[in-house]
Amino acid sequence: MSPTTGARAGNRPGPKPRLTREEIVEAAVEVGVDRLTVAAVADRLGVAPGTLYRYVDGLEEIAGAALALLLARTPLPExxxxxxxxxxxxxxxxxxxxxxxxxxxxxxxxxxxxxxxxxxxxxxxxxxxxxxxxxxxxxxxxxxxxxxxxxxxxxxxxxxxxxxxxxxxxxxxxxxxxxxxxxxxxxxxxxxxxxxxxxxxxxxxxxxxxxxxxxxxxxxxxxxx
CATH class of the missing domain: 1.10.357 (Tetracycline Repressor; domain 2)
Incomplete structure (x- = not known):
């Protein structure tokens, strides 16, 4: 298989990609907080689920941060x-x-x-x-x-x-x-x-x-x- 064919970033040889907490939270919002799991966020980022635990404590922290981001982005009424x-x-x-x-x-x-x-x-x-x-x-x-x-x-x-x-x-x-x-x-x-x-x-x-x-x-x- 060609190195560019279908491989996720998390499955490629070499160093794992560096993540930030902000990238994880953004991915959680993209997944949708009503369908949120650690596995879904990891898949969105192309990494193994265990990788996320280097940056966050678990699903509760991801969920709370994703909700905070959604609330912050929702405009207040006129x-x-x-x-x-x-x-x-x-x-x-x-x-x-x-x-x-x-x-x-x-x-x-x-x-x-x-x-x-x-x-x-x-x-x-x-x-x-x-x-x-x-x-x-x-x-x-x-x-x-x-x-x-x-x-x-x-x-x-x-x-x-x-x-x-x-x-x-x-x-x-x-x-x-x-x-x-x-x-x-x-x-x-x-x-x-x-x-x-x-x-x-x-x-x-x-x-x-x-x-x-x-x-x-x-x-x-x-x-x-």
């Missing part, structure tokens, strides 16, 4: 309509992103709080610029919204099951519905049927409270404007 519209749009966008990758987060153990730091910093900056919040208030608001969204994405996967889609109910969710009082069951069924709307309504409740704090002139909340 902020021209004001701080509240910005946060509501960010909550919807973040929910869709986190639900897409909920399996990875739960099964691999990637820490969303740790990987979303860059995005949180940009959200806080936008709240300062568009709403006049001070940094402490902006952090509390953004953290509350993102906590609701992250929990909602995790709960949605529990409701639907690992492979379920919209309208599906896992066995655990069905068993839970059977255990609650009949008067409460229709309301919970409605939430399970459209968890995204439920999550965004919870976000709206938090933002209603922020509006009240602004109207009351609470320090750090930018006044009533």
């Amino acid at each position: 902020a021209s309509a004001g701080w509240r519209a910005f946060l509501e749009a960010e909550a919807a966008l973040a929910f869709d992103l986190l639900l897409r990758y909920a399996a990875l987060v739960q099964d691999v153990g990637a820490d969303l709080g740790a990987v979303a730091g860059d995005r949180l910093d940009r959200i806080v900056g936008t709240l300062r610029d568009t709403g006049g919040f001070d940094t402490a208030a902006a952090v509390r608001i953004a953290d509350a919204v993102l906590d609701i969204v992250a929990d909602g994405a995790t709960q949605t996967r529990w409701v639907r099951g690992p492979d379920g889609g919209p309208g599906d109910l896992s066995e655990a969710a069905r068993a839970y519905l059977e255990s609650v009082a009949e008067g409460l069951r229709p309301r919970l069924e409605a939430i399970m049927a459209d968890p995204r709307e439920h999550v965004l309504d919870k976000v709206a409740l938090v933002l209603d409270g922020v509006e009240l704090r602004r109207a009351a002139g609470r320090p750090g909340y930018g006044g009533a404007g």
Whole structure:
């Protein structure tokens, strides 16, 4: 066989190619974090899976870094309509992103709080610029919204099951519905049927409270404007 025919870089004689952590993370994003394995990333790079362990500790580190890169690259919503519209749009966008990758987060153990730091910093900056919040208030608001969204994405996967889609109910969710009082069951069924709307309504409740704090002139909340 010719030296240029079909051989992967990792199988060629001579020194193994040098990698960087950044190249490994980029390859993980290219593979797709919803299909991520160490073997898939190694194959993408043309090296043996064991080679990656010279640069990263394992799949959890790769997954966390890939998620961080994806979050950093996803543009924030337009902020021209004001701080509240910005946060509501960010909550919807973040929910869709986190639900897409909920399996990875739960099964691999990637820490969303740790990987979303860059995005949180940009959200806080936008709240300062568009709403006049001070940094402490902006952090509390953004953290509350993102906590609701992250929990909602995790709960949605529990409701639907690992492979379920919209309208599906896992066995655990069905068993839970059977255990609650009949008067409460229709309301919970409605939430399970459209968890995204439920999550965004919870976000709206938090933002209603922020509006009240602004109207009351609470320090750090930018006044009533």
